[in-house]
Amino acid sequence: MMDVPTWNTPFWPEGVAKTVPDYKFPLFKIFDDAAAKNPDNVFTIFNGGTRTYAQAKDTADRIANFLIKKGIKKGDKVALFLPNIPHFPEIFFGILKAGACCVNCNPIYTASELNHQLNDSESKMVFCMDHPEFYKNTVNAIKGTGVETVVVCNIKSYLPKLKGFLGSLLGKLPKADSHEPGHIMFDDMVAASSPNPPKISIDPENDTAVMLYTGGTTGVPKGAELTHTNFTYDVTALNEYGRYVHEPGKPAEKLRQNGFHTFLGVLPWYHSFGITCAMLSATLSGSKLVCIADPRAGKPPFTDVLKTVQTYKPTIMPAVPTIFVAFTNHRDIDKYDLTSIIGCFSGGAPLPPEVCKQFEDKTGATIFEGYGLTETTPVVSANPTNKKQRKIGSIGFPLPGTNVKIVDLATGETELAQGEDGELAVCGPQVMKGYWNRPDANDEVFRTIDGLRYFLTGDIAHIDEDGYILITDRKKDMIIVGGFNVYPRDVEDILYTHPSVELAAVVGIPDKRSGESVKAFVKLKPGETVTEDDMKEFCKQNMAGYKRPRSIEFRDEIPVSNVGKVLRRVLRDEEIKA
Template sequence: MNAPHYAHWPKGLPHAITTPDTSVYVNLQVAAMRYSRKPAIIFYDTVLSYAQVHEQVLALAGYLQQVCGVQRGDRVLLDMQNSPQFIIGYYAIMRADAMVVPVNPMLMTDELHHYVDDSGAKAALVSQEIFSRIAPLVGKTCLSQVVVAAYSDYLIAPTELNVPDFVRAPYAVTAMPGVTPWKQALDAGHAPRAHAAGPDDLACMPYTSGTTGKPKGCVHTHRSVMFNSVASPTWSGPMAPDHVTLAVLPFFHVTGMQSVMNAMIYTGGTIVVLPRWDRDAAGQLITRYKVTTWTLIPTMMIDFLSNPRLAEYDISRLQRVSGGGAAMPAAIAQKLLDLTGQTYMEGYGLSETMAASHVNPPNRMKQQCLGVPYLNVDARIVDPVTLKEVPQGENGEIWIHGPQVFQGYWNDPKKTAEAFAELDGKRFFRSGDLGYVDEEGFFFFTDRLKRMINASGFKVWPAEVEAMMYQHPAVQECCIIAARDPYRGETVKAVIVRRPGSDASAEDVMKWAQEKMAAYKVPKLVEFVDALPKSATGKVMWRSLQEKEMEK
């Protein structure tokens, strides 16, 4: 493998690192032993120490095992916004030797039904503002036990910060069989069994969609989750336990989960948690708690730097600002550099790689660039037809080999086989993304081999949205494409052929979709046409519609 990027490798850092042969939960156990009184979580001025977090993790793990019947290898849904309960719940599931199934809290009942059925989850940890969406599934599917959390339980210290109503709301879920309040589950005081999960046990299964229209579970073991939990804080210099991060990326997404939550737990750092993006709260928290690292997406940075109150906040202590999901606009990156001296560190990864496989080196950061294959990673650019590596500068599919690559898709050996290929005696994951490598070994993204819309960092798979849109009585045919959006980058557009006799309006369709699917998947634009373009075999020619849209 030609590796010109090693010329720009972080000084003193080996090309490969060794990670612990333990479960991810042990990272918290070790941090609690080392830094028992140190702040682990800050939630609107309420501080939880590592000792307190670990104690609650043990209590919840005991409840999952002793009351919910969770066994080694079982799947447990985790469906809530960023909060102390998400972190505690995540580690409690792993402490119970089970597998975390992180769920986007924007998903609706029909979408959640697939996650429950496909994963076979018998238990779930859910926040109360979301519970009404999962309640119809309790006892009607394999899901029989749900622990419901109210974020307000962790608003202990007084605060003048702007706390949203859904966070302040007291617990108000009507009692029903199989449903237990979070506080009651902890107060039950059940002790967990001896921890049995090791590095090759099931750990976490984020879902990703694809051309089939149904989300697929990406199977990760503790070993693959552990790798980026360690590699992320190692890459830009040893991460001391005194670092403080602002958690604004959602924990259910692999970047927020790995580069923020798990990385800080591994190092013993402090996580300042925001459940929902708020630029003023972010500025106040960065100032108040002397935040040193911040991982976010470009739309958040654009909003943050356009705040008229920006001068009120002290962001001078930031030592690393990083992210991915979309390229950071050059003008915004320059403004960040002027204000803080920090160059935005862009990276690249997928649910299948449990966050990063590529990151820009701290001493040679290129903008609008995926970075270089980082610690332990071998990545190639390959012709997707001939399956041969292409020369430097030529376009091809990005292939990835590394310890963070997933084991395969849950219960889907066919899709798993299609996702991997062998090259030079190694098993590579085929990302489905197209790109090229420059003369210095840096990777750049150019296009997608698969259909996908990137709306503010959220992946929207057109086939999945189309499958749901066909449930609408006015839709005879539908094609979902991307439309340009000045804020989100891309947004969802539906091109629809109405059923004969229907007079449904675009507003009718969008309102219906809002009740059926997560907000980021809902078409923001609807265009009615007489017919969709089709090939000789009758397939909808989505690419021609997409190209026509992008020419506008």
């Protein structure tokens, strides 16, 4: 394959290389290297409990050994149905060490949503949390799937001894009411396994490390196959691109290594943004990683995470704009010291300039906005990490070793002139292998241009006169709620399972708190009567919280095209005008 062209702009950040070498290796190597260099350094922090790199590696090695003994073979799928608890990275790297593929599942999914992922991915094992809801959903979700083994993770052993003892005594630790026969407790599994991982040959460029589900450009859930190299490139390129002012008044420098930094794990690790920019970036730099299982915890919401920042003094905070909004609008923000934060990577949705200003004024940090997709592991581009060269409202420049083109909307094959709006196409080592078992979908999104393989993002963009990339619209109907992708068809398909629904349409409408919110338009079958509360309760039972329509409007008619296709844009335009 030809080399990817370097990006041409006079505003390229000073000192940052245009390409990155030496990134083609198994993903778990960054973990093993960090443990070898600094075995006694703290890796994870969770409610006062800490785990060193050596302890975490020991557990990951035991998990890999366990997987092999349970019959997991190279390329088999193992699902993680977990929030951000310290078990997550240990299980993640253990799965990779066994040569298997991690299938990261949203822990707030309903049983039916999880069932689809387990079935489609052909997962053979699932790790879930010992929790009344998460465990119950797992038990129901594995019915009719190929899952042969369930491992249940209780948090008690990862807490300080006194806190774990008192939590158990007072019944405050989450725990399922009972466990199904044959399901294995995580601590028992670790204790019974030896820390001798198998020797598995990994082809980093072709072996799938992680499968993440996304609606892509159509909204039909598909598994994006992300290779070891997809991740190792992206974290290596991010590490090269970032320049931070570690000490006020001194020049910016590369991210310091070997335990200097603490990453705030406020983004979920089942999501590509959280896994790459928090969990894996922390690991690559040998940093500490604060596990935030529920960012909204506390009264009012987000209070606990503010307390965590003050206590553990994180320096790096990747987050979506709604997190920055929650911080700056928190009624008690002035009671907390947030000045430890040096740098923040914002993504998932456009960052309002005023939110950026308010957060930076409060913390002294620098926020740099980036862009990516699940299919690109996820980071494609980012603003320079210094305030002088970043351009608020843009997504900056492609990462070193990445190139983008603006192509025509009709075919996705013709490159447009600088300044013209077209579809953003991406070429780089972070672009996924493809969609799992979906050659039709792959044909839709990949194009060969100038001898290189480009991925069509579905986003409309242009490149300005200074070389900065600006997103101007979305080609697809995807809705972004607080940084999470909601695909109208996914929600509509669930609404259609209601026995009284004849026709349904879902659109995103502007929302000050979450960027966009979901609104559903429903036409009932003749003679049927359903209230908005009834429909919302149905949605609560059948879809994750961020997907649920915040408002539901019943209509006698829903606009459709000549061929019967629901005209979502007409409904969206009506809402915006209203």
